[in-house]
Amino acid sequence: MEEIFTDEYFMKRALQEAEVAFEKGEVPVGAVIVINNRIIARAHNLTELLNDVTAHAEMQAITAAADFLGGKYLKKCTLFVTLEPCQMCGGALYWSQIDRIVYGAKDESRGCEAMGTKLHPKTTVTGGVLAEECSQLVKRFFIEKRNLN
């Protein structure tokens, strides 16, 4: 039987969140957190709407997943996020002891790897899942934004 719950499957759900952010005029980044193939948190970037630099998709998803689980650690969870996490989100993921991080497009300038952010030793990372779709959405956002200004 074909596997339904692939990394691509959940990244598509994160992309749907990113598209909601796009429609709201936010940098289009989306995230879902999954445990046992079940989505327990969905979020998208809301930094503009909330006037809050901390309102990245990942941060909201971490808070929502912990709330769902009733505990602050996300040890058996996987985060799917359309763009590689930044220092802030990487730092939050470090504290959460999340099991796995799967990201779409790499952030060559502000991503965890470029910035030298330390993740928890128990956390594994997979990058590049649906990278082209994730990246194109962000590029399209900035092209449209430039054309409006």
Next chain:
Amino acid sequence: MEEIFTDEYFMKRALQEAEVAFEKGEVPVGAVIVINNRIIARAHNLTELLNDVTAHAEMQAITAAADFLGGKYLKKCTLFVTLEPCQMCGGALYWSQIDRIVYGAKDESRGCEAMGTKLHPKTTVTGGVLAEECSQLVKRFFIEKRNLN
């Protein structure tokens, strides 16, 4: 005339917040954000109460200060925090473009410097203000916690 609004003055306010955290059974870290010698945000660590690794004093203070100012950047602000910020909080402060960070005790293992976190190039940092008081409060917390268990 003697200067009232010294770094020590505001660090004492951050320490008061840390003491509130202590009373609640939280790792005692407190923070205030100041603009033009006026405190516009006060917060203390609430990770246990909220079951949320993102609920560090600094994160809440950043959100509250941006809310007060009506914009997400804290360019003319100073953060006073009793313990050196971690990667997550350093990453959030990076995005906020805060003018200045003043911390009390150094976090030799999880602080920004030890972890190699990049702050915004416009941000200046002063460490060690009332370091002994700030550090003692955290030490006392962990001693009492050990004795209870």
